[in-house]
Amino acid sequence: MKNFKNIMRSCLIATALMVVGxxxxxxxxxxxxxxxxxxxxxxxxxxxxxxxYGDGSGTVNFTATANHAASFRFISPGVQVDASNGLASIAFSSLGVNTYQVVVLAFGTGGVSTTTTIDVEVLVTYAPPQDLIDKLVGTGNKTWRIKSEMKGHFGLGPINGTVPAEWYSAGPEEKAGSGMYDDRYIFNIDGTFTHITDNTNDDPTTNSEGTVFGRDGLIQQLGGVGGGEQQGADIVNYVYDDYSASWQLIAPSGKETIVLSGTAFIGYYVGGSHQYQIFDRSEPNEMVLTTADGNGEFNWWFIITSEEPDAENFNSIYNNLIWEDNFDTNGAPNPANWTYDLGTGSNGWGNNESQSYTDSPENIKVEDGVLKITAKADNGGFTSSKIKTENLFEFTYGRVEVRAKLPTGGGTWPAIWMLGADYDTVGWPASGEIDIMEHVGNDQNTIHSTLHFPGNSGGAGVTQSTTVSTASTEFHIYSAEWTPEFIKFLVDGEVYHTFPNTSDTPFNKDFFLILNLAMGGNFGGAIDSNFTEAALEIDYVKVYQ
Known part of the structure; x- marks a missing residue:
């Protein structure tokens, strides 16, 4: 894309090429x-x-300068590049020699701008190979995602670097909960690009709401409603709806490149040219992409795949059974394994719950190989039970499996969870809390898993949910795989929630197990006025390391 030809060489003094307005x-x-x-x-x-008119790649490098300018924006049909340093590279794609007008906005303080235009005449000789088009588009709406289960699926390196993720390489699932892994990308044959910002909320009907992940100071270019949380130089879960843009293929300097229009992006928003060089496409259903950010600091790297993760491929690293209770002796729970929380607790156990916990056989007993925790209406109130392994069995890392059948009824709130053993000294949420399974009768068959820790307490916990259609009519296995690198939550062996564990979280020390059935409260909600009783049934609890 050409060097602004003869007028450019005269430094654009001609007023026809410096239309300031x-x-x-x-x-x-x-x-x-x-x-x-x-x-x-x-x-x-x-x-x-x-x-x-250039080498046929269609690439033009622009430089903009101005007094009192904080940043610049370059706009051409289907292209928008934001650059604080005034440098932008635009690759044009129409075959042959064509003249393009580029509009440049110089932004000053207070958002005020001055606009300049420039015309360039450029040769394009590249036509993308059919096999690349077929790989991107597929048959029908082929869907791509960040390959989160692979090391190096996201990372950074030097500008124009040739080693993928040379300076930083994300581990498997490391950025879970950031708003990136649930994104999906579709390259339509008609040249439109569809970005679904949350693929988990489109069943049974389409929901365009979602969140994305990006660089602070750049992601704001999206102009979304904001929100999200700052984590260092990142903004996680920036609120942003599904959108459509356009895509095209170019090959500057012989390097196959995907160009997205406007502020469209893949994976992690970094501004810049919105051009993603295809570094490697040799693997079936997979591509390695790289792009430079709008600050001119780094090249960012992504591995994308058109295959959805296979939940059945989960293999636990923990296979040595170290603790179990199969509830094979009728009567009260084994006192060598379990102790009780009794009474109403402080402020309804901290959640405005309505039950009083007891150790009565009316509320808790082992019968025919099953532990039954039963909540009952009682003289205008409610009774239930809560047991825990505190001071009896505490552990760090492992796989927890609980086979359970859940109660029904508005206001019921059964939970299988773990609490940091140091909660009585450091307090909550500094102790950390791992909720393996929560269910509320007011949202029948929706299973929740949640992490609570500083900055993520109460309703701000890091949570995901899945649907189990027979949660209250059949037994299912609810489990958590807890490692120094991640915590995975599963139902019947299928992963539906992955949390990246790090040395900065409180999930690297001893925890103990808790089983309880609450009534009402902040999460359980309104209790059915006709409620009489309901039971949480546990077949077994096992821990592997």
């Missing part, structure tokens, strides 16, 4: 200062005396 405010109005002396130059890649 669209000044939105008085440059002298207080702290609001509009940029002045905006100059844009263009260098067409490969342009020389024999190739006046």
């Amino acid at each position: 669209c000044q939105e405010d008085d440059p002298s109005a207080g702290d609001i200062i509009a940029p002045t002396n905006v100059v844009i130059t263009a260098e067409i890649v490969g342009e020389d005396a024999e190739n006046p």
Whole structure:
């Protein structure tokens, strides 16, 4: 894409090529200062005396300067590049020699801008190979995602680096809960690009709401409603709906590249040119992509795949059974394994719950090989039971399996969970809490798993859910795989929630097990006025290391 030809070589002094306009405010109005002396130059890649329109790649490197400018935006049909340093590379794609107009906005303080345009005449000779088009598009709506289960699926390195994720390489599932892994990308044959920002909320009907992941200071370019949480230089779970844009294939300097229009992106928002070089596409159903960010700091790397994760491929690393209770002796729970929480607790056990916990056989007993925790209506209130392994069995890391059948009824709130053993000294949520299974009768058959820790307490816990259609009519296995690198939550051996564990979380020390059936409360909700009783039934509890 050509070097602005002869007029460019004269540094664009000609007023026809430096049309300064669209000044939105008085440059002298207080702290609001509009940029002045905006100059844009263009260098067409490969342009020389024999190739006046470039090397056929269609690539033009632009440089914009201005007084009082904080950042720049380059706009051409289907392209938007934001660059704080005034440098942008745009690859045009229409075959042959064509003239393109590029609009440059120089932004000053207070958001005021000054606009300049420039025309470039560029040669494009690249036509994408059919096998690449077929790989991206497939038959029907082929869907791509970040290959989160593979090391190096996300990372960074130096600008123009040639080693994938040279400086930082994310481990498997490391960025779970950030708003990236539930995104899906579709390259439609008609040239439209569809970004689904949450693929988990489209069943049974489409829900366009979602969240995304990106670089602080750049992700705000999306103009979404905001939200999210700052974690270092990242913004996680930035609220952003599904959207459509356009895509095309180019090959600057012979490097196959996906170009997305506007602010469309893949994986992690970094601004820049929105061009993703295809570094490697040799593996079936997989591609390695890289792109430079809008700050000119790093190249970001992604591995994308068109295959959904196979939940049945989960293999536990923990296979040595170290503790179990099969509830094979009728009567009270084994006192060598379990102790009780009794009474109403402080403020309804901290959740405005309505039950009083007892050790009465009316509320808890082992019968015919099953532990039954029963909540009952009792003289205008409710009784139930809660047992735990505190001071009896505490452990760090492992696989917990609980086979259970859940109660029904509005207001019922059964839970299988773990609490940090140091809660009485460090307090909650500093102790950490791992909720393996929670279910509420007011949302029948929805199973929740949640992590609570500082910054993620109460309703702000890191949570996911799945549907089990026979949760209250059949026994199912609810389990958690807890390692130093991650905590995975499963139902019947299928992973539905992965949390990246790190040295900064409280999930690297002893925890103990808890089984209980609460009534009402902040999560359990309104109790059915006709409620009489319901039971949480546990077939066994096992822990492997």
